[in-house]
Amino acid sequence: MDEKRTKKITVLVWIVYGVFICLQNCCHAAVSGGGGGNSIGGNFWSTTGDNIRSSSFFGIAGNDDSSRSRSSSSSSYIRLGSFSLSREKKKRFDDDNNINTSIKKQDHGDDADVTQGTKDKDKVKGHRRRRLAMDKxxxxxxxxxxxxxxxxxxxxxxxxxxxxxxxxxxxxxxxxxxxxxxxxxxxxSLDEQTGEEFSDPDTIDVLCSSGLEMLATDNDDNNDWIEWKMHDATKKLLRDNSDSEMSVLEQGEVMVYIGKAKQEGHGSKLPLIKTKSILPLSSDEMVDLLMDSSKVKIYNKLSVGRTDVKTLNDGYVNDGTADGTTKMKTKIVCNLTKPPIAKTTMVSCTMIHSRQLSGPSEDHRRCLVVSRATPGMITDSNMIDMPRNDILLGVNLLEDIKGSSNECIMTAVTHVYSPALPTILAKKMGVSSAINFVKDIRNSCRVVGS
Known part of the structure; x- marks a missing residue:
C-alpha cells in the first residue's frame, strides 16, 4: 500500500509541476508577444571600459542625474544579435533569492481577491474545461x-x-x-480571428489606447474594464520604503497587481497580472528583443521556435508630433512550445505590435508593445489539433530612465488562457510566472567574462 501511495503522490507532483511550467510559458508569451525558447547561445563579443558603475541598483539610486550619465566606454557590454546589452554588477541579477522573497513567503497572498468562480469548490469541480472559442x-x-x-x-x-x-x-x-x-x-469567436483587422491603422490605434488604459492602477484612475488590487507583498514593500515606488524598484523588486474583470468576456473569470520592474535594457533594446522572433530563446527555455507568419505593417507613419513620424511594426507570429513532461507541443498564434510614444525628452523615450490572440491564423494541418494557449491581451509599456541610456522601467499586463490550467490556480501561478519572466530577462543579460 505504501508503495502504491508513493507512486500516486509522485505522479501528482509531476502533474502539478507540468501545469506550472505551462502557465509560466504562457505568461512569458503574453509579455513577449508569443515568445519562448532556450538560454543564451551563439557567439558574442564585448567592449569593456575601465570603470563599472558602483552606485545603487542599475546606478540610479541617487537623485543627481550627473552621477548617472556615463559614456558607452565606461561600461561593460555584451553584444547579442544586433544590439548591445549594458552590464551592471553581477550580484544585482544573480541573487534571485532576494527578489520578491516576501511574495514567496506569503505564498502569493491570500485568495480574497481571486476572480469570480475560484472560491466555490463545487463550481470548480463541475466546471467543464472548454476552448474559449466554444464559450459563446x-x-x-x-x-x-x-x-x-x-x-x-x-x-x-x-x-x-x-x-x-x-x-x-x-x-x-x-x-x-x-x-x-x-x-x-x-x-x-476567437477561432475565426486572423488579425487582419489590425492592418488598419485606426484599429491598432484603438487597441493601443485600450492597452494604455489597462495600466491605470490608482483607485481614481481605475478603468471601466479592470479592477486592480495591489498585492499584499507590494503593499509591504511600499510601506517599508516610505511609499516611494522608485525606491522599491531600485532594490530589484517586482511590483505586482492582481486584476479582476468588471465585464463579461473571454477569460473574464481569469485574473490579469500586472507587474512593474526595472530592466537592464533601454526601451528600444527591449522592443527589439520582444519583436525579433529569432531572439525569443534568449529569455525562455521552452520554445521550439517562433515564426513570423505575416507582416501587416512596418515603417513610419505620420503622427502629428514635432518629428512628424512614429516608428511602428505589426505582425502575426506563431510560437510552438514543449513544456517538460508534456506529451504534445502547444501552439500559440498572436498579433504583436510595437510603436514609439512621445516622451518628455529625448533621453526619456517611451515605447509600447501590445499583443492579442489570432488563432484563426493556425491553418497548418499539423497544428490545428495541438493544445492551444491564447494570449488574450499582452501590454508592455517601456520607459527609459532619465539620465541612463541602458535601463528602462517596464509595466506589463498579461491575460492568458490555457486549457491545461485550473482556474483556481491561475492567480498564484500567474504571479509567480510574471516575476520569473522579469528574472529571466535579467539573467539573460550576463556579465562579460562570467
Missing part, C-alpha cells in the same frame, strides 16, 4: 444562425443584396471594434 452566449449562437439565413436568402433574392452588404459591413465594423476592447466580448 445563446445570443451569439442566434446571431450566427440569423447571419447564415441572410446569406441563403441573398442567393435567391437579388433585391436584398444591397441591405445584406450593408449589414455585413456593419457587422464587420462591430467585430473590429470588439477586438480592440481590453476584454474580448463573447460575441466574438
Amino acid at each position: 452566449s445563446q445570443s451569439t449562437i442566434s446571431l450566427l444562425a440569423s447571419t447564415s439565413t441572410m446569406m441563403k436568402r441573398d442567393q435567391t433574392s437579388p433585391s436584398s443584396s444591397s441591405s445584406t452588404s450593408t449589414s455585413s459591413t456593419s457587422q464587420s465594423t462591430q467585430d473590429r471594434y470588439a477586438m480592440t476592447c481590453p476584454i474580448i466580448p463573447l460575441s466574438i
